């Protein structure tokens with residue numbers, strides 16, 4: 633597709649931010665939602681034009697010069713901070729992997745409602761911003777505060793929701809104060825693009841993407857747990873057995889095969905299988921790869937971990953021997969001892985699927 637044709641398709645939405653869609657596979661034009669192509673996941677940091685986009689509502693257009701972040705609720709000193717005032721509180725740059733909780737939903741049966749994400753609702757970004765802790769320290773969190781609530785400037789009416797609501801999520805106080813939780817104004821060395829939350833977004837390492845509130849408008853220190861729609865009605869693991877739903881939080885251990893291409897053809901001979909693995913529960917300590925079906929798991933080589941909160945690249949040398957359709961599976965283990973399950977764990981909204989997933993490709997004769 634030419635750049636012009638691509639732009640025309642999304643003319644009514646946010647064409648400027650993703651005029652160049654190389655590496656993005658669109659799911660929905662308005663609001664624009666797209667996953668990264670598998671090939672775009674090869675570099676350690678995903679280039680911004682290929683970074684997946686997940687937006688629930690129309691993308692707000694905020695003026696960075698007029699922007700004020702409000703900090704209120706149970707704090708000693710309510711604040712209204714400009715971007716420059718935020719910068720003056722200190723800056724930090726981190727690289728994190730971000731995965732949508734709905735990634736790999738398509739592997740669940742019966743298929744839950746929600747965006748039909750395949751494997752690419754994941755990307756890694758380098759973020760620069762103000763540590764949230766610095767802002768909360770400046771405002772002075774009062775005794776009795778249990779959570780920090782984050783409200784985006786975007787809003788709308790979810791089908792089964794309570795009317796017109798903003799995208800709002802809370803974090804437990806300890807996660808809000810944790811090292812790495814950032815109010816980011818830069819992504820991959822450039823001002824944050826509109827689709828990714830300009831001018832300011834939260835970045836919560838180790839948690840699924842829904843925690844990283846975009847177009848951040850207001851922060852409230854609260855003394856009771858938040859019960860809003862995107863906290864209690866969505867981003868929950870709800871089973872069909874009547875058990876209490878659990879909140880979706882930390883990213884489960886998972887891996888993806890990036891090369892060879894799924895559905896592609898490779899010549900016979902030596903081949904390096906490549907992929908990435910990640911977990912919010914700890915570092916990746918092992919990746920195994922099985923060629924074809926059965927339980928002949930081989931140990932993949934782990935490449936150096938480039939950031940504690942990002943993914944880890946891995947490789948396996950293999951010789952493509954027999955011609956025909958072949959299958960590959962990868963299985964990651966993290967330092968907390970979590971291993972990818974063989975079977976997807978179904979839940980009503982289709983979150984957190986980290987099951988082993990075979991890809992097939994062809995070895996030519």
Ligand SMILES: Nc1nc2c(c(=O)[nH]1)N[C@H]1C(S)=C(S)[C@@H](COP(=O)(O)O)O[C@H]1N2
Pocket residue numbers: 683684685686687688689730731732733783784785786799827828829840841842843844845846847848
């Ligand atoms: N304000 C706001 N923040 C949001 C969302 C949203 O719809 N509105 N989507 C969340 C979800 S579900 C994900 S997976 C990530 C996606 O971030 P990205 O679009 O930069 O990849 O943003 C999160 N933050």
Ligand SMILES: [Mo]
Pocket residue numbers: 686731732733734841842
């Ligand atoms: Mo998401």
